[in-house]
Amino acid sequence: MTRTALLPPVGPVPEPAPPPTADVRLPSGLRVVALRHASVPMAELRLAVPLDADGFRTAAVHELLAATLLRGTPRHDQETIADGLARAGALLSASRSSRWLGVSGSGPAAALPTLLGVLGECLVGARHADPAVRAARERAVRQVATARRQPHLLATEALTGRLYGPLPRMTDVPHRADLAAVTAEEVRAAHRDAVRPDRAVLVLVGDLDPGQAVGLAARALGEWRPAGTPPPLPHTPRIRRPGVTRIHRPGAAQSQIRLVRPALGRDHPGFAALTLANIVFGGYFSSRLVADVRERHGLAYRCESAFHDHLDQLVIALEADTATESAAGTLRRMRHVLRGMAERPPSAAETEAARRYVTGMTALATSSQQGWASCLLLSLTLGQEPDRIGRFLDELATVTPADVAAAAARFYDPTDYHGVVLGDTAHLTETDTAL
Incomplete structure (x- = not known):
């Protein structure tokens, strides 16, 4: 007869101690928060830029904006950007959710200036060239054709529709027909209007000095400035009670x-x-x-x-x-x-x-x-x-x-x-x- 050994009681869970942090809002309105966590000699970068899709077509435009944000600027093409990041051992990627344009980066702590430099150049001068938008559009149309057959997505959108009616601001996956109709000029116009630093947040975490990291960000993103007045903040309509x-x-x-x-x-x-x-x-x-x-x-x-x-x-x-x-x-x-x-x-x-x-x-x-x-x-x-x-x-x-x-x-x-x-x-x- 075998006896089952009892597991020892779980000990106290240590609470995370607040690390050294710098929190600065730049003249452009961009909020930069840098935090020191020197467990390994690496650094993490996260940027969130608010988006507001006032229509389903706008959600599709924002999807292609994210897909082509890092695909070249007037100074450097996509291959040059990728090679520069690779030599520094760093990675940088962009994505979109219903409410945010996100950029994530990681690499050795010494590569933080490179990450910030590429980010700043793309935020200010991403070309969103016709060939890049066309390739991203074809790829996205194929991907959403599969995603829009998933029951989880169908259920989520059905729920949203029953509670609020049509609500493009909560559309994570654009519709295929909207994507197929997006032009490169629409993407470039959306970048000028929507990719703005006021209300955006940049987070830097790693083996870094928080104050110095904020200074690096201020210099690298100094040319990123808002154009015009910021759009009003979106609000959720009153929830229905449909049973x-x-x-x-x-x-x-x-x-x-x-x-x-x-x-x-x-x-x-x-x-x-x-x-x-x-x-x-x-x-x-x-x-x-x-x-x-x-x-x-x-x-x-x-x-x-x-x-x-x-x-x-x-x-x-x-x-x-x-x-x-x-x-x-x-x-x-x-x-x-x-x-x-x-x-x-x-x-x-x-x-x-x-x-x-x-x-x-x-x-x-x-x-x-x-x-x-x-x-x-x-x-x-x-x-x-x-x-x-x-x-x-x-x-x-x-x-x-x-x-x-x-x-x-x-x-x-x-x-x-x-x-x-x-x-x-x-x-x-x-x-x-x-x-």
Whole structure:
């Protein structure tokens, strides 16, 4: 007879100590935050420039803008730029989300001037030449043809449409027809209008002196200046309350369930308690939702609860991917677990486990230069200050089980959740989808 060895108890998770940081807003409006984390002699660069797609065609233009941002300037063509970065051992790439143009770079700490120099040259003088835009357009059209068949994307966009109506500002994947019609002149015009330093954020993390790093950025990006007045900040329209809408996809083997409700803002005094309540409910592998729907009843391939940003509104988002024949049962169990959060508030043990999970994941995320850069950029783009990570951990430490119970009772009422079920819904009834 074999005996199972017991695992030793988990020791205390060290809280990330705030490293030396410089935080400067340049005359152009660009905010530069440099942080010293000298674990290895490397450096990380992250830039976020706000974008506002006021139409679906604009989202397609921004997609090609990002794809051609680093593809040549009047001074250097694409091959020369790539060779210069390669000789320095550095990498630089650009991407786009629904709200941001992002540039990521990494390399030896000694290569930081090279990274900043290439970045500054491209931000000021990217050519977006006709051949480069044409090649990027053909590639993007092929890629979105595949992406737009993915159920996850279809469910996300169906949810957005039901909650807000058409909302190009939340379009992560442009439509194929819009991409195919974009011209190089539109891309160049979008660069002039949208790629501006005011409201942009640059993060530098690594084996560096924060003050010197800010100085390097100021010199390299000194020619990047805003043109005209900044556009108004976008705001989310009021969320509709449509209940749970069935969206029929005949013959679909899987169903995607997406439900949301408004949450507290991240700066609200009760957000720390809501965070722990959400972890207990569906935020990690030991949560009530996962244990009930996936492990105990085997109804879903994936189920979770997380915070999502709908422009300037934070929501609690419940997601489940399940076989078509299991959709009704999954909805019933989700309703049951939601109701149980009020009837059986999170215990002290559940609260403490959730607290340790969040603290541990934060320590893990900030254990590397890449992690610090990503966490810092996320905080800044969400309108928070660089010290938010440490302050949030302090807030978590003071949350009591009573605080979590109050958040659970307030935010996990099944009747407050609205969304969609995407799949072959012919067998679903209104009773099945009534929360």
